Amino acid sequence: MPPALPPPTLVLAAALAAATLPARAGDTDITRQLAHWSAEAGRPGDVARGEAFFGRRNDAGASCAGCHGMPPTGPGRHAATGKRLDPLAPAVHPTAFTERARTDKWFRRNCRDVLDRECSPAEKADVLAYLAGLRPTGAGSATGGPR
Ligand code: HEC
Numbered sequence: 001m002p003p004a005l006p007p008p009t010l011v012l013a014a015a016l017a018a019a020t021l022p023a024r025a026g027d028t029d030i031t032r033q034l035a036h037w038s039a040e041a042g043r044p045g046d047v048a049r050g051e052a053f054f055g056r057r058n059d060a061g062a063s064c065a066g067c068h069g070m071p072p073t074g075p076g077r078h079a080a081t082g083k084r085l086d087p088l089a090p091a092v093h094p095t096a097f098t099e100r101a102r103t104d105k106w107f108r109r110n111c112r113d114v115l116d117r118e119c120s121p122a123e124k125a126d127v128l129a130y131l132a133g134l135r136p137t138g139a140g141s142a143t144g145g146p147r
Contacts, residue, residue, distance in 0.1 A: 026098030030090045033097055034128040040121035050130030053123055062114050064127070073137050089134040097128075 038044045054064045054072075068076040068088045076085035087093040097103055111119035119127070 028100045030097035030132045037121050037125035041125045045125030045129030047129045047133050050126035053126055058114055071134055073134050089131055091135050
């Protein structure tokens with residue numbers, strides 16, 4: 001389980017640090033994961049395609065954005081359980097995408113959930129390019145709502 005959430009001021013400081021420093025924890029970061037999936041796909045991740053993919057609803061109305069929010073620069077909310085989710089954008093949540101196994105696990109699970117299949121390398125590269133380019137939209141959303 002993740003450790004207890006730090007106070008908002010620490011989160012903001014960490015987000016600011018993450019804008020200039022490489023990720024501090026884990027075995028990877030979003031830049032390296034993006035490079036990996038771009039190489040697997042044979043083309044660079046595409047921000048616009050990633051954004052469209054992230055917001056696209058399936059026949060039942062489910063989408064990545066349905067749980068993670070759009071843009072995912074603030075806390076998400078699980079569409080089924082209502083549970084609060086950490087923001088997906090690394091600029092706002094510095095430990096996002098710092099563990100390869102964790103990212104792989106959630107990609108597998110969430111893609112099956114929404115698409116009924118795993119995401120392709122190109123789809124993963126597109127989503128990562130979109131998420132890597134997101135910046136905090138303001139102090140309010142950078143620190144999230146009530147914790
Ligand atoms: C039903 C709710 C739900 C949907 C829909 C969903 N996710 Fe998630 N996702 C989660 C949860 C829960 C986590 C774990 C977050 C946590 O522990 O705070 C997560 C985590 C992730 C992670 C891991 C991030 C990391 O730090 O490594 C990725 C990547 C991800 N989701 C991508 C997607 C994509 C792409 C889609 C659309 C195909 C999607 N998700 C749709 C619930 C969802």
